[in-house]
Amino acid sequence: MTFLELDKPVQFLKGVGPRRAESLARMGILTARDLLYHLPRRYDDASTITPLASAEVGMEVTVVGEIGSKGVIPTRRGLRIFQVVIRDDTGALTCSWPGQPWLDRELRVGDRILVTGPVRSFQGRQIQPREHALLDRRSSGRPDRVPPAPSHPRGGPDHPRGRTSHPPDRQAVAPNPAPGTIFVTYPASKEVPQWVLRRILAQNLEWLLRHAGKEDAIDPQERRGLGLPRLDAALAALHRPCSIDDVAPARRRLAYDELLLLQLLHARVRDHAIREIPGIAMVRTNRLVRALHDSLPFELTGAQVRVLREIYADMASPTRMNRLLQGDVGSGKTLVALFAMLLAVEGGHQAALMVPTSILAEQHAARIGELLRGLPCEEELLTGSAAPQRRRTALGRIASGDAQIVVGTHALIQEGVEFDSLGLAVIDEQQRFGVRQRLALGERDPAPDILAMSATPIPRSLAMAIHGDLDISQIDDLPPGRRPVATWVRSPEEREQVLDEVVRRLARGEQAFIVYPLIEESEKAELLAAEAEFERLRGGALAGHKIALVHGRVAAEDRERIMRDFVAGKVRALVATTVIEVGVDVAGATVMVIENAERFGLAQLHQLRGRVGRGERGGLCVAISEAAGRSRRLRAFARTTDGFEIAAEDLRIRGQGDFFGADQHGHGQRLRIADLVTDSDLVGPARARARAVVEADPRLERPEHQLLRRLMERRYRDRAKLFGVG
Ligand code: ADP
Ligand code: MG
DSSP, X not given: OOOOXXXXXXXXXXXXXXXXXXXXXXXXXXBHHHHHTOOOSEXXXXXXXXOXXXXXXXXXXXXXEEEEEEEEEEOTTXXXXXXXXXXXSSOEEEEEEETOXXXXXXXXXXXXXXXXXXXXXXXXXXXXXSEEEEEEOOBTTBOOSSOOTTOOOTTOTTSOOOSSOOOHHHHHHOOOOOTTOEEEEOOOXXXXXXXXXXXHHHHHHHHHHHHHGGGOXXXXXXXXXXXXXXXXXXHHHHHSOSSGGGHHHHHHHHHHHHHHHHHHHXXXXXXXXXXXXXXXXXXXXXXXHHHHHHHOSSOOOHHHHHHHHHHHHHHHSSSOOEEEEEEOTTSSHHHHHHHHHHHHHHTXXXXXXXXXXXXXXXXXXXXXXXXXXXXXXXXXXXOXXXXXXXXXXXXXXXXXXXXXXXXXXXXXXXXXXXXXXXXXXXXXXXXXXXXXXXXXXXOSSSBOEEEEEEXXXXXXXXXXXXXXXXXXXXXXXXXXXXXXXXXXXXXXXXHHHHHHHHHXXXXXXXXXXXXEOOOXXXXXXXXXXXXHHHHHHHHXXXXXXXXXXEOTTSOHHHHHHHHHHHHHTSSOEEEEETTOOTTOOOTTEEEEEETTGGGSOHHHHHHHHGGGSOSSSOOEEEEEXXXXXXXXXXXXXXXXXXXXXXXXXXXXXXXXXXXXXXXXXXXXXXXXXXXXXXXHHHHHHHHHHHHHHHHHOTTOOSHHHHHHHHHHHHHHHHHHHHTTOO
């Protein structure tokens, strides 16, 4: 196969000339395939369309009618209202768009439009459209020769077309809505309005579908196993459904295709990562792992034991480990990482732990140092702030292999850092690093095992969609006896009582965070708010306590000094915008107040809350918000402290876009069709299938995989390049 017909530039389709092609290109429609995959954004069943005569004041309606007259009406207050009167067989209705006089240029007398909105009483009945779509237009006074795209009477051509008969001239423009007719509305643009898209699609749909039939890359058995329709049938159902019920399964089919192609990309990236360079098969002696285990004053949790088994198995295998470890703050990831690092050291190699900030590196190094006390294992710290002499010594010890466990920041991947034999690279708070940085630590020969860690757990199906190239381990329990952080949601009127509680805790020797949101557009105003609030607290509620302010404009050294003072307990309350260092442990901090909490995402709130659950004393997190009683997000925040549950709810509230966006550094490939709430069950099968294909045929060269490879490259070309598998 050398050429896919649907790769043809859209310009060569019927009804599309060079000018139109340019406009379509600006919508991202370049090829015939792009046009075929330009799917309706909404479907209206004619049975839900209200005849104009029955649209009563107070109703929310969707109506269809032909524009009989139009005009722009000025009001005394300078507002200009665009109005049209539309008609159907039952009557007429005024549609009124206040403040949108430009619509006068968009809509013409004779146009047939679909309108959705509330019916109000204003000089008679009138509808104020929330949405409208131009369904059809008569060209230069002549009736259209092209029938409107999506009218398929449910019962086939002989189906009675409704109760009323149509005057012949109107019938020529378009049939009136009849039960069983589905109106589809496409995403349109100013340059390519709805009616044009509908016309182009109507003219070419048969041809497009015929060729789509040849691009069905899923074998029938797999397809039937998943209960999915054929590709051409699915696309036909999406462009001109016979019934609303056909839409969801059709969309699911396309969702599966999309997930499969994405997983193919991931599978190739993974294959590249684990097979290109030979890995290390760790030999386990148990010497150090056993010693650490015996020295712990507690038992590992069930989840810790399970993920360690997964990690040990990967490390013992000669192919490199490429694994993501997810778990809430405090779930014991660092301890798991330490066991893995000791396994590497036992096997005669070094291990590195890379973290995003210096303070965090120091904390990790100190804690690991304590845990290793008495064990024959040497540790080293490498950060950007190390003095030259200190740095030279550290580099020497790393190069000679004397330093067996190395904790550090980005400094670890800078020039001049040579390991004697790096066997395991652990990347903590992996979402804070770019893909390239993550890869950089592991770019050695032989290939060290890679363990990426995240304290922002997300549901497994979402994790598999975003990090398809990684295997996933999850710690979904907490060490026993850990008290969950108590969470209150309060309105601003209750701030005083909240501050009373803060003061009580300060008096008991505890420490507090007070957090302000910082959003980019109004950074200045927000800073002023934080600064003003800081002064108010210092002069009022928190007078007499040592408090400090940090925000993005505070110089890095000052910020670090203040953070250190807070960690050391010299500062008792920290007023901060969200620049608070992730992961930093302040054992004395037990209370956090989050102002304007509605500004934060659920995951972010949960991350912040994680800062105060670390000491023995019970933590308290108070979200203050105008929206206290109303916000679904804040209710969820107060209801659960389980990060996986938080993420699942976040996904339901916000949709998946933000999750893909949050990881902009390369995995940020957005899905266009698949929805990871409703299609989450398709991710696993797509991944399994993709991995099996790549396992058998890593470069997708076999004839039966050619089509998959081409489609994958069409869809994810840039990504594939980024990962070096394009
Ligand atoms: P994370 O890296 O996931 O935030 P850590 O590994 O830092 O979590 O663990 C948080 C705290 O819990 C540490 O003080 C650690 O020693 C302790 N801890 C870890 N595992 C257990 C366990 N199984 N039982 C009791 N305490 C544990
Ligand atoms: Mg951690």
